[in-house]
Amino acid sequence: MTETSKDVRRAQPEHRWPAVIATVIALAAYAFLPSVVPAIERYAVVGVCLLMVVALVLYNPHRLTRESMWSRRAEIALALIILVANQIAFAETIIRLLNKRGNGSELLLASLQVWLTNVIAFALVFWVLDRGGPIARSMVPRSKLELADFRFPQDEDHDAIDEVARGSSAKADWVPTYIDYFYFSLSNSMAFSPTDTMPLRHRAKLLMALESFAGFVLLALVIARAVSLIG
Template sequence: MDGTDGVPHEPEVPAWRRPTEGEYRWPAALVIALIIGMQLVEPGRLTVHPHWLLPALEGVFLAVLVVSNPARINRASVPLRAASLALAAVASLGNAWSLVLLIRGLIAGTEGGSAGLLLFLAATIWGTNVVVFALWYWEFDRGGPVARAHAHQPRPDFLFPQMQAPELADRDWEPAFFDYLYVSYTNATAFSPTDTMPMSRWAKLLMLMQSAISLVTAGLVVARAVNILR
């Protein structure tokens, strides 16, 4: 491609393929705080005992991450990376435990006496599941947010529409947490990829697992709630 001076210019490298300042911490921190709040309002019978344990652990990990790297996520640190993954793992464990106990209660007949309460519990677990998988997608795509900021891995695990049509995207566009949250939400509602395609095997496996969990939650819980309403 020629410039105005007649000298051939190289195509501009998109932001997601070059080193950048990194994305802001606050979107992920805000959604994680929402997870903690949802876990605290769940009935104690559906959570790991003591009821406050996992939310407290998540709060500690979140506080460490925010204090250590409060603005942009671009600081390479093994302890911070471990804390970030541990936070996602604890949130996943808590939500999986709640879902298992809820399903067991539905099968045993100890849960599901009230359609309103059942739908509230299902919405809480389903919503937390969306956020948890968004965290995993965000943490692993091209090595995580710090690795993406430093452009360590050029091959994407998730192919976003802006990567396929860069001429339609802002020159400084790069995937951030809310992009992964959208991928997680659409996968949980459509039970399949929509506009963003998984490229690596781990991404396909995670999306498969999320779709299966969402299908079970919707199938069992909503069917039981409709039964009660009838």
């Protein structure tokens, strides 16, 4: 790709709704999570997040084509609030598993809810941070984009066989969407390591390490709890 072509973007603005649907699922899982945190506090977190979602949807109802300082900050704040709230729920779930508080089915459900919310929350954080966010990725000239946090397979497929190369970043102006971040967040939580997408910047590596660690600890304790019940 020449320097001139880098300034001519062909990428289509991303659809708003995949990220919105994922956010609502994460908030629902958090709201109904068995927890010692008072319901009113959890519902307050969910309420604030839903107000932010509504405001962001009204600003970009279908495709992500507009961005202002407040909308950019709101996207980042929303993702971080969900992530931090779920890390608190994660810590509580770990304590309950270690102390064997609560019945087995309740703990299993709580672990599943925390794990699912973690996948969605980390995907949202990756999505809003990488290369300046979803709007910048499709609209800002590539030569002016922020440094990439992640390297996707499409970023280096330009010299592959024709039917693969045509969909690459260099030849088709491909950019990752929320689905791509959700997929590698899911695979990172299950494999406990990068699969097809590699972290490049320190913040990306630390976030992926935290997600892998949380997934590993949760799975190990759930298995240990299950074994103790069998015994």
